[in-house]
Amino acid sequence: MDAFLHAAMLMTTPILLAAIGGLVNRIGGLVNIGLESMMLAGALAAVVVSSETGGVLPALGAALIVGGAIGLVMSLIITRLAANEIIVGLGFNIAIAGLVRFWLKSAHGVSGTFNPPGVVMLRHFDLPGVDSIPALGAILSGQDVLTWFAWAMVPVTAFMLARTRLGLRLRATGAAETTVRAVGLSPLALRDASTAFAGAMAGLAGAHLSIGVVGLFNEGLTGGRGFVALAAFYFGRASPVRTALGALLFGFFDAAQIRLQGRGVPAELVQTLPYLIVIIVLVGLGLADRRRAKGAVL
Amino acid sequence: MTKTVETLLRIEDAALPFVIAVVIGALVLFATGYDPLDVYRLMIAEAFGGESRIASTLTAATPLLLMGLAAAVAFRAGVFNVGAEGCFYLGGLIAALIGYVLGAWPSPLIILSALVTAALVGGLWLYGPGVARARLGVDEVVSTLMLNFIAIAVTSWLVDGPLLARGSANSATPPIAPGAELPRFLPPSAVGLGLVISVVLVVLYGVWERRSVSGFQSNLVGLSPRFSRAVGIDVGSTYIRMMVLSGAIGGLAGAIHVLGLVHRFVAGFSPGYGFTGIAIALLGRNSALGVLLGALLFGALSSAGSTIQLFSNVPIEIVQILQGAVMIFAVAKFRTARGGEARA
Numbered sequence: 072m073d074a075f076l077h078a079a080m081l082m083t084t085p086i087l088l089a090a091i092g093g094l095v096n097r098i099g100g101l102v103n104i105g106l107e108s109m110m111l112a113g114a115l116a117a118v119v120v121s122s123e124t125g126g127v128l129p130a131l132g133a134a135l136i137v138g139g140a141i142g143l144v145m146s147l148i149i150t151r152l153a154a155n156e157i158i159v160g161l162g163f164n165i166a167i168a169g170l171v172r173f174w175l176k177s178a179h180g181v182s183g184t185f186n187p188p189g190v191v192m193l194r195h196f197d198l199p200g201v202d203s204i205p206a207l208g209a210i211l212s213g214q215d216v217l218t219w220f221a222w223a224m225v226p227v228t229a230f231m232l233a234r235t236r237l238g239l240r241l242r243a244t245g246a247a248e249t250t251v252r253a254v255g256l257s258p259l260a261l262r263d264a265s266t267a268f269a270g271a272m273a274g275l276a277g278a279h280l281s282i283g284v285v286g287l288f289n290e291g292l293t294g295g296r297g298f299v300a301l302a303a304f305y306f307g308r309a310s311p312v313r314t315a316l317g318a319l320l321f322g323f324f325d326a327a328q329i330r331l332q333g334r335g336v337p338a339e340l341v342q343t344l345p346y347l348i349v350i351i352v353l354v355g356l357g358l359a360d361r362r363r364a365k366g367a368v369l
Numbered sequence: 370m371t372k373t374v375e376t377l378l379r380i381e382d383a384a385l386p387f388v389i390a391v392v393i394g395a396l397v398l399f400a401t402g403y404d405p406l407d408v409y410r411l412m413i414a415e416a417f418g419g420e421s422r423i424a425s426t427l428t429a430a431t432p433l434l435l436m437g438l439a440a441a442v443a444f445r446a447g448v449f450n451v452g453a454e455g456c457f458y459l460g461g462l463i464a465a466l467i468g469y470v471l472g473a474w475p476s477p478l479i480i481l482s483a484l485v486t487a488a489l490v491g492g493l494w495l496y497g498p499g500v501a502r503a504r505l506g507v508d509e510v511v512s513t514l515m516l517n518f519i520a521i522a523v524t525s526w527l528v529d530g531p532l533l534a535r536g537s538a539n540s541a542t543p544p545i546a547p548g549a550e551l552p553r554f555l556p557p558s559a560v561g562l563g564l565v566i567s568v569v570l571v572v573l574y575g576v577w578e579r580r581s582v583s584g585f586q587s588n589l590v591g592l593s594p595r596f597s598r599a600v601g602i603d604v605g606s607t608y609i610r611m612m613v614l615s616g617a618i619g620g621l622a623g624a625i626h627v628l629g630l631v632h633r634f635v636a637g638f639s640p641g642y643g644f645t646g647i648a649i650a651l652l653g654r655n656s657a658l659g660v661l662l663g664a665l666l667f668g669a670l671s672s673a674g675s676t677i678q679l680f681s682n683v684p685i686e687i688v689q690i691l692q693g694a695v696m697i698f699a700v701a702k703f704r705t706a707r708g709g710e711a712r713a
Contacts, residue, residue, distance in 0.1 A: 104514075152701035157449070157510050158651065159697050161644055166693025169686040170397065176684035177401040295518065305511065339526035346515035353512060357505030 073209035083322025085276035089300035092272030099265030100245035104160025107297025108167035109138040113274025114281035118288040122187035138274020146266030150259040186287040193283040229311040302345040390694035416669035424558035430668025434567040435622035436646025441655040443615035447591035452513025453619030454643025455520030456491030460620030465634035472546025491620020492613040499612030503605035525636035540636035551629040563629035575657025651699040
């Protein structure tokens with residue numbers, strides 16, 4: 072049981088990181104379909120820099136910058152050229168995945184997996200005292216910095232959005248663009264910043280998968296987690312806490328499918344759960360809206 | 370005079386994304402130490418140089434014609450369906466099963482029942498998101514994107530366990546009966562009935578879109594749902610109809626891919642045809658001619674990509690980079706918006 076809880080926490084981290092980024096982005100008025108590409112690039116950047124420098128911090132920094140830069144470029148195309156965010160996001164997923172594989176083949180002569188020597192992985196820290204408590208020890212102790220960072224970002228994001236000037240401006244950017252422009256701020260710049268933030272968070276999510284979990288890069292490493300993160304922030308709507316719960320739920324599914332497989336439950340079907348839940352949530356919201364609209368008329 | 374200017378601007382609109390993609394591809398090639406001109410010259414030769422190369426381009430273009438059409442039909446009515454990919458999988462699987470199980474039937478009968486069933490399954494698959502969009506306002510982009518993942522996972526589960534071919538190590542159905550294979554016109558290439566069906570459907574779409582009342586109405590719904598509602602068009606039903614039609618075409622594409630080329634269903638057998646189809650529809654501005662040219666272009670790209678790796682050491686992924694870049698810039702507006710707020 073403890074091992075399962077620990078695994079579930081580990082699987083939640085990348086989804087949570089990317090989902091918080093996507094949530095902030097969506098509040099700023101942009102649905103980020105390209106998270107998967109930023110995650111993939113972040114994962115590769117972390118492995119490359121970790122093996123070159125032997126340091127974890129530079130690796131995380133590289134993942135953050137690469138993810139953020141891709142996010143910024145994507146955002147500029149969407150906001151400045153009035154391009155459809157969904158198609159641009161899908162295009163980024165295709166182009167970046169191609170670019171990553173192209174570069175691995177042409178620069179390193181490898182296809183699929185890149186495992187350079189000297190990759191330093193994220194350290195796992197045990198919390199003395201906490202680690203011996205059943206269940207709670209498995210959840211809190213023996214985690215890496217990114218896991219703690221991801222969870223710390225939940226209240227931080229909630230506070231930023233609800234209580235700070237920046238949070239208010241960002242919410243206004245998504246909800247009332249003309250008002251933001253009327254008071255002399257640039258909604259597009261705020262939106263770009265939120266996409267760069269989402270990219271940076273997705274980059275860190277990728278780094279967690281590559282130097283936090285497996286210690287190498289593989290082109291299938293992200294395995295649709297960018298879309299699961301999308302599912303998590305659709306599930307969470309505008310709330311960071313609910314988004315975190317969604318990410319946790321999907322992290323549990325991720326950890327559970329490995330165990331359920333041993334008992335004859337097919338992994339493929341467990342993997343569809345996040346996507347099914349999003350559809351159910353969206354239909355539920357639609358039904359609730361309609362009921363409210365009818366109530367208003369009567 | 371103004372008409373000529375408008376036509377020129379439209380051509381420019383359609384060509385610019387492709388030009389930008391080619392430039393980006395050239396930069397990537399140059400940065401990694403290849404000569405972009407050499408690579409592009411080789412790609413053109415590999416796509417169009419000689420009968421067998423043209424045949425392979427046409428083979429690659431076949432699923433793209435239908436997937437581009439599936440996207441165009443929906444986009445034109447303002448339904449942003451990205452779920453044709455899932456229909457391709459479901460249609461492919463059901464066609465493979467019919468081609469195997471009904472193997473003893475006369476050939477035209479197997480083929481007809483496989484194609485019709487696949488189209489039905491594809492249409493049914495998108496009926497749900499169509500209704501959810503029309504009646505509850507559920508964002509169809511997200512719902513159909515999610516349904517893609519579900520269709521891909523469910524089909525690969527089915528061929529991994531319940532429907533796995535006996536003695537087969539990889540996740541695939543048994544091969545279809547010889548009678549279920551679509552006739553080929555230029556053996557050994559796979560150019561055949563599938564291509565003919567696809568081209569005919571695209572041409573029919575062109576006639577429907579320009580000459581029929583319902584084609585005009587669905588375009589009107591795409592341009593302005595409020596106006597359409599005001600003049601008495603049932604917008605919700607149009608959304609549902611176009612979504613189902615798009616799904617049916619997607620399912621048919623999967624069936625043709627199985628019966629005409631692969632001859633069995635293999636898990637994960639679409640290299641993202643649905644997304645290429647979206648790029649084609651966007652680039653072709655949802656017109657029949659645009660879909661034809663776009664499918665030919667992307668077909669040429671993929672058939673060239675698969676062989677340049679053999680003759681030079683340029684990784685095949687250059688095609689993916691070009692494809693993604695075309696998609697990104699196909700929706701960008703380079704001239705200041707003329708007050709339109711269309712979603713694509």
